[in-house]
Amino acid sequence: MSETDDYDAIDVEIITKPVRSKEPILIEGFPGIGLVGNIASQQIIEELDMEYIGSIESRYFPPIAVLYEGLVNMPVRIYESEEHNIVMVVSDIPINPSVSYDVSKALVGWAKSVGVKEVISIAGIATMGEDNKVFGAATNEEMLERIKEKVEIFQMGTISGISGSVMAECFMHNLPAISLLGATKTQNPDPRAAAVVVDVLNSLYGFSIDTEGLIEQAEKIEVEMQKLAEDVRTTEQSTIPRKEFPMYG
Numbered sequence: 001m002s003e004t005d006d007y008d009a010i011d012v013e014i015i016t017k018p019v020r021s022k023e024p025i026l027i028e029g030f031p032g033i034g035l036v037g038n039i040a041s042q043q044i045i046e047e048l049d050m051e052y053i054g055s056i057e058s059r060y061f062p063p064i065a066v067l068y069e070g071l072v073n074m075p076v077r078i079y080e081s082e083e084h085n086i087v088m089v090v091s092d093i094p095i096n097p098s099v100s101y102d103v104s105k106a107l108v109g110w111a112k113s114v115g116v117k118e119v120i121s122i123a124g125i126a127t128m129g130e131d132n133k134v135f136g137a138a139t140n141e142e143m144l145e146r147i148k149e150k151v152e153i154f155q156m157g158t159i160s161g162i163s164g165s166v167m168a169e170c171f172m173h174n175l176p177a178i179s180l181l182g183a184t185k186t187q188n189p190d191p192r193a194a195a196v197v198v199d200v201l202n203s204l205y206g207f208s209i210d211t212e213g214l215i216e217q218a219e220k221i222e223v224e225m226q227k228l229a230e231d232v233r234t235t236e237q238s239t240i241p242r243k244e245f246p247m248y249g
Helices: 033-047 097-113 141-147 161-172 191-205 212-216 218-224 226-237
Strands: 012-016 025-029 051-058 066-068 071-073 076-081 086-091 118-126 134-138 177-184
Touching: 012 097, 025 033, 033 086, 033 118, 033 177, 033 191, 033 212, 051 086, 051 097, 097 161, 118 161, 118 191, 134 141, 134 191, 141 177, 141 191, 161 177, 177 191, 191 212
Parallel strands: 025 086, 025 118, 118 177
Antiparallel strands: 012 051, 051 076, 066 071, 076 086, 134 177
């Protein structure tokens, strides 16, 4: 890892194969409200047939291995599509706020070391409205200009949890980043909110990732992801409540 002194993170290790993409974008989708980041990321990985290249490990993660069709996998995984110049980070476990600082520090340090040119953070935002929309924020004026016609700019508030920590770390180390927040009215898995975020990514980067499948399979996805949603709620409730602006992340 380059710039080791700036990115030392306690008890967090990133182990991957060499990243072949040149100046890729990095998309991260950690579990949060509505599981928007997790659902959107899984759809992108499947649609682009991305290759598993490694994982993020920490002694503070739950002691589990993920099983898929009988094969063991890691709960926090890293994928790559050299064809589309994307690196993706997706998690099947909620990241406790007490560990978020170290995970984001390690992730941004690793991203810079492999030449990532910009970061897209996908999360959810709790709203009362009926419309499925995407709110956006950025770490600099140039990135904000790129998204302002495609999202509703979130003028004031806070980004909590791991997504907020990643954005703050990118800002501190001059790594351009945008946050795409899918509006959701529920703590339960919300594939529809994930779909509108993917639509924005399609528009921004010229992808052609299918979102109709997410909508068609919404009920099935909601059932399958319910246990993870419950784990996210448990993690959030274990922290000290804080008064803040509309909650998302």
